[in-house]
Each structure stands twice: as structure tokens, then as C-alpha cells.
Amino acid sequence: MEKLGLIAGFVAVALFLLGYLQKDRAKIIALNLASRALCIVQYVLVGALAGAVLDIAGAISTFFAQNIERPAYKKHKPLIFIINNIVLIGIGILMYKNIFSIFLILGVTLQTDALWLKNEKHVRLISLLCCPFCFTYNLTSGAIGSAIGDTLAFGSLIYSTVRYDLHPTKKTRTDKEQKN
Numbered sequence: 416m417e418k419l420g421l422i423a424g425f426v427a428v429a430l431f432l433l434g435y436l437q438k439d440r441a442k443i444i445a446l447n448l449a450s451r452a453l454c455i456v457q458y459v460l461v462g463a464l465a466g467a468v469l470d471i472a473g474a475i476s477t478f479f480a481q482n483i484e485r486p487a488y489k490k491h492k493p494l495i496f497i498i499n500n501i502v503l504i505g506i507g508i509l510m511y512k513n514i515f516s517i518f519l520i521l522g523v524t525l526q527t528d529a530l531w532l533k534n535e536k537h538v539r540l541i542s543l544l545c546c547p548f549c550f551t552y553n554l555t556s557g558a559i560g561s562a563i564g565d566t567l568a569f570g571s572l573i574y575s576t577v578r579y580d581l582h583p584t585k586k587t588r589t590d591k592e593q594k595n
Contacts, residue, residue: 417557420460424560427453431564432571435542438579440535444481447530448474454561463556465510469523472506475499476527483531496531500524515555522548536580543572 427450434446451474458467476499483492507520522545529541550565552558 416460420457420558421560423453423460424457424558424564427451427457428560428564428567432567435539435568435571435575438535440533440538441481443535443538444477444530448477448481451477454558457558457560458556461557463553463558465507465512465516465519466552466556466558466561468510469503469507469519472503473523473527476503477530480527480530496528499527503527515552518548519552521545522552536576539572539576539580543569543576546572 430446430453431450434443434450437443437446451470455467455470455474458464458470479488479495479499482488483495488495503524504520507516507523510516525541525545525548529538529545532538532541546565546569550562550569553562553565
């Protein structure tokens with residue numbers, strides 16, 4: 416079972432990393448949801464139930480974040496955001512096992528909150544903050560695939576931040592000339 420958990424964790428990592436290499440917010444969220452589903456499988460297989468439960472709650476929060484511009488949700492956006500955070504933190508407290516559970520609560524809350532932001536730059540920056548928290552929990556709970564993924568995600572987020580946010584692609588002279 417642990418080997419299957421490791422495989423699920425590695426595939427989840429690949430999807431997660433691919434997500435943050437996307438420039439489009441919708442693609443970031445879609446790949447994040449797919450990654451979360453595999454992380455849940457991994458957590459169950461390695462016996463880290465707090466991780467599984469919080470990832471389920473995080474996936475639900477991500478669903479709301481993805482659909483927040485729809486009229487049914489948009490007018491209640493602040494309330495939905497607050498309720499999502501209360502639920503995440505509440506579930507984390509109920510699933511509390513040891514001090515490392517707090518790292519998981521912080522990591523999942525930051526990660527899902529980042530997806531509520533419209534600006535991809537801010538999504539990446541807030542997501543960067545969650546990596547050390549998730550890494551600590553994953554390493555101590557035996558979710559090695561996710562711990563490795565957190566390390567790679569941190570690198571991917573730094574790369575994406577530099578590529579898209581600090582040094583965005585500049586128009587070449589040829590592009591300017593073609594417009595004239």
C-alpha cells in the first residue's frame with residue numbers, strides 16, 4: 416500500500432508542478448484539483464488521515480474559488496471565503512494529532528486562499544508561503560511523494576515567479592514592427 420501511495424504522490428506532484436507553470440488561473444486551479452485528488456489517495460494509503468481530510472476540504476474550497484465569479488457565488492464572495500477558512504481550520508483542529516498538524520492547517524489554508532486571488536502573481540507568491548508548512552507535515556507523516564513534491568513545487572513557484580512576474584516576456588523588435 417505504501418508503494419501505491421508513493422506512486423500516487425509522485426503523479427500528484429507532477430500535476431501540481433505543471434499547474435504552477437501555467438500562466439492562466441483556470442488551468443492552475445484545474446491541475447491543482449487533479450493533484451489534490453491524488454494526494455488524498457496518497458494520504459489514505461500512508462495512513463495520514465488528517466492530510467486526506469484537509470485536502471478534501473481544500474478541494475471543496477478550490478471548487479468555490481474556481482467558480483466565484485458566477486453570479487450565485489459572487490455576491491457572497493467574502494462570506495464564502497470566511498466560511499471556507501473557518502471550516503478548514505475547524506477540520507484541522509478536529510484532526511489534530513501533534514504539533515505538525517498545525518503546519519498542515521497553515522499550508523492548506525494558505526494554498527486554498529491563494530486560489531481565491533485573481534492575480535496569478537499573487538497566487539504564486541502566497542502559494543510559495545505554503546510550501547514549507549506542507550513539506551514539514553508531509554515529511555513527518557510519511558507522505559514522501561508529497562514532501563518531495565513540496566520541494567519541487569517551491570522551485571517551480573520560484574521559477575514561475577521569476578519568469579512571469581519579475582521578468583515577463585518583452586515584445587521583440589520584430590513584434591513591434593509587425594504591428595506598424
